[in-house]
Amino acid sequence: MANDWRSFEPLLIPDIPNLQKIDVYEENGGYGALRKILNDTEKWSRENVTNEVKQANIRGRGGAGFNAGLKWSFMPKPDGGPRYLACNGDESEPGTFKDRKIFEYNPHLFIEGALIAAYAMTVDTIYVYIRGEYIDWVHMLQKAVDDAYEKGYLGKDILGKGVDIDMHLTYGAGAYICGEETSMLESLEGKRGYPRVKPPFPAQKGLWGRPTTINNIETLANVPLVINNGAEWYGNIGAEGHPGPVLYGISGHVENPGVYELPSGVPVMDLINEVAGGIRGGKNLKALIPGGSSTPVLRADQLEGVTMNADSLRDAGSMMGTAGMVVMDEDTDMVDVLWRIAHFYHHESCGQCTPCRDGTGWLEKILLKIKNGEGEVKDLDLLLDLTTQMEGRTICALADAAAWPVRHTINRFRDEFEARCKKSVHAVA
Amino acid sequence: MAELSFTQEELDEIEKIKAKFPTVKAATLQVLWVAQRKYGHVEPEVQQLVAETLDLPAAHVHGVASFYTQYYKEEMGKFVLDVCTCLSCQLCGGYEILHHLEDELGIKAGETTDDGMFSIQEVECLGACGYAPMLQVTNGVYVNNLTEEKADELIKNL
Ligand SMILES: NC(=O)C1=CN([C@@H]2O[C@H](COP(=O)(O)OP(=O)(O)OC[C@H]3O[C@@H](n4cnc5c(N)ncnc54)[C@H](O)[C@@H]3O)[C@@H](O)[C@H]2O)C=CC1
Ligand SMILES: Cc1cc2nc3c(=O)[nH]c(=O)nc-3n(C[C@H](O)[C@H](O)[C@H](O)COP(=O)(O)O)c2cc1C
Ligand code: SF4
Ligand code: FES
Numbered sequence: 001m002a003n004d005w006r007s008f009e010p011l012l013i014p015d016i017p018n019l020q021k022i023d024v025y026e027e028n029g030g031y032g033a034l035r036k037i038l039n040d041t042e043k044w045s046r047e048n049v050t051n052e053v054k055q056a057n058i059r060g061r062g063g064a065g066f067n068a069g070l071k072w073s074f075m076p077k078p079d080g081g082p083r084y085l086a087c088n089g090d091e092s093e094p095g096t097f098k099d100r101k102i103f104e105y106n107p108h109l110f111i112e113g114a115l116i117a118a119y120a121m122t123v124d125t126i127y128v129y130i131r132g133e134y135i136d137w138v139h140m141l142q143k144a145v146d147d148a149y150e151k152g153y154l155g156k157d158i159l160g161k162g163v164d165i166d167m168h169l170t171y172g173a174g175a176y177i178c179g180e181e182t183s184m185l186e187s188l189e190g191k192r193g194y195p196r197v198k199p200p201f202p203a204q205k206g207l208w209g210r211p212t213t214i215n216n217i218e219t220l221a222n223v224p225l226v227i228n229n230g231a232e233w234y235g236n237i238g239a240e241g242h243p244g245p246v247l248y249g250i251s252g253h254v255e256n257p258g259v260y261e262l263p264s265g266v267p268v269m270d271l272i273n274e275v276a277g278g279i280r281g282g283k284n285l286k287a288l289i290p291g292g293s294s295t296p297v298l299r300a301d302q303l304e305g306v307t308m309n310a311d312s313l314r315d316a317g318s319m320m321g322t323a324g325m326v327v328m329d330e331d332t333d334m335v336d337v338l339w340r341i342a343h344f345y346h347h348e349s350c351g352q353c354t355p356c357r358d359g360t361g362w363l364e365k366i367l368l369k370i371k372n373g374e375g376e377v378k379d380l381d382l383l384l385d386l387t388t389q390m391e392g393r394t395i396c397a398l399a400d401a402a403a404w405p406v407r408h409t410i411n412r413f414r415d416e417f418e419a420r421c422k423k424s425v426h427a428v429a
Numbered sequence: 430m431a432e433l434s435f436t437q438e439e440l441d442e443i444e445k446i447k448a449k450f451p452t453v454k455a456a457t458l459q460v461l462w463v464a465q466r467k468y469g470h471v472e473p474e475v476q477q478l479v480a481e482t483l484d485l486p487a488a489h490v491h492g493v494a495s496f497y498t499q500y501y502k503e504e505m506g507k508f509v510l511d512v513c514t515c516l517s518c519q520l521c522g523g524y525e526i527l528h529h530l531e532d533e534l535g536i537k538a539g540e541t542t543d544d545g546m547f548s549i550q551e552v553e554c555l556g557a558c559g560y561a562p563m564l565q566v567t568n569g570v571y572v573n574n575l576t577e578e579k580a581d582e583l584i585k586n587l
Binding site for chain 2: 082092093094095131133136168170171172174175176187188189191208249251252253257258259289293324326328332336337340341344347348
């Protein structure tokens, strides 16, 4: 239960020294879930593994919260041709810095989860795509992959059970958009990261036109927990409808920023005040972005009783996203913050769709004008109008991700934006 | 620039990269990385070398090189300071760090010092938001929890 969070023992990044080493991982039960499956493939048929994971309801930790097992079940029946699992370690949404913890502290848990996913979907090639800036973490994961090959967990005839699965690491070169799953596929194919139109979904037509499933790193790290302990056990961790451990990344104006593993559904105020030590310098809380820069900002007075799970955050008027919580104190200038977010999305738009390419440009430009005290109140309405023109009209969700913060920050801090505009009108007059 | 080429060792590395994928094209990003690590940038003649090595159209390699921000399209300073000013870093003083470095080195973001030692760039979130403000040195080491003093020390010791 989420209210037990104070006694929760971490499962994804437990406090075990040197767990990144394969021997230590094995001594602590590591690769047990994979063994369990491969030792009894009748009980643990591909279908049963998928069903168990589906029942556990691991909600995608890449931000969209899609049931992982359900996604696996979309893979068409094998036809003898190649099928892929592409693991998303692009982690570029501002406020998000959690997947790197897994590469650093528990890479084998992720590898084991990816192997189980590959088994369940009859995939024999796994690609892991990591953002290029994380080159040190690529090397950490590569070491773990090399060790797993050496011990027979990867490669041909895994554990002598006749299953072949390879894992290849590759990395990007600086482009937020490559975290969008179809952009990532393009980048993996060695191209510019232009997102593809969906449908067809990657399960139908993914890497090199073949069936492909994309999962986030943290999502896959949850899989061995489900196999080891069962879907029911997993479902009892944290919030109903959005269960399991979550890596909360807390940044901004708190005393102790960092990544904290706790059950889903922890009260937002507990995370800020207890887990992260409260607002820096004893100041007051002003606002929270709960799940990465694209998730709508919430004012402090909107946070009472809100817990970190999809339902509660939706009711509060925001989203869970990546659980990258950005905390802002009373002195924060919301106009500056929103302009910086708009700058980010403009910079990262791939430029394929007019509403996104031009829209993100206009958002940034108008916000800069307001930030510089040259805006008028009618510019705020123009901004809101732009957000509706951008939303739902593009190939990928980057345009939505750019539009939401603008709409909600203006609506929730309208006074502050108007004050910035009005002041300039007076100054000019 | 003299005739560019990869050493045998680098060609072996490129073969290993190619073996990971069913198409040669898929190796483009990684081979651009091999080239940038060797030459320090991927100016057009370096892109040409990559295209020839992989037997891919130069236009394809150029398209890829120009899409991704970590590839240096021109020669940079020996140390490139990528200062994050994105959301969490902005909140924690990322712009102050950027401006401090600009003052200390006498250049603006996007420029290189006359002695060719330092370039400064303003970059988007590097996935270290809990350790803000921070910067990355030449696509490598992360320097976290920056203060002006820590930034001064960094440029002195590099
Ligand atoms: N981790 C990070 O750094 C970032 C995360 N995000 C998150 O990404 C989210 C948006 O991601 P999208 O992939 O565009 O969301 P989406 O809702 O379109 O898809 C989520 C997943 O479910 C699959 N899916 C959905 N409907 C399906 C269907 N009918 N058939 C088969 N598969 C289906 C998709 O292929 C995808 O894998 C945002 O909510 C945001 O929070 C955004 C930016 C960065
Ligand atoms: C613009 C954009 C950027 C994204 N970046 C990432 C990312 O860096 N990492 C990630 O796991 N998912 C990212 N996503 C979500 C992916 O498209 C996809 O939903 C996810 O990788 C699926 O894995 P999951 O179901 O396990 O969460 C992004 C989506 C969009 C629209
Ligand atoms: S919405 Fe934006 S980022 Fe996504 S494909 Fe269109 S232009 Fe590119
Ligand atoms: S905002 Fe600077 S590292 Fe994320």
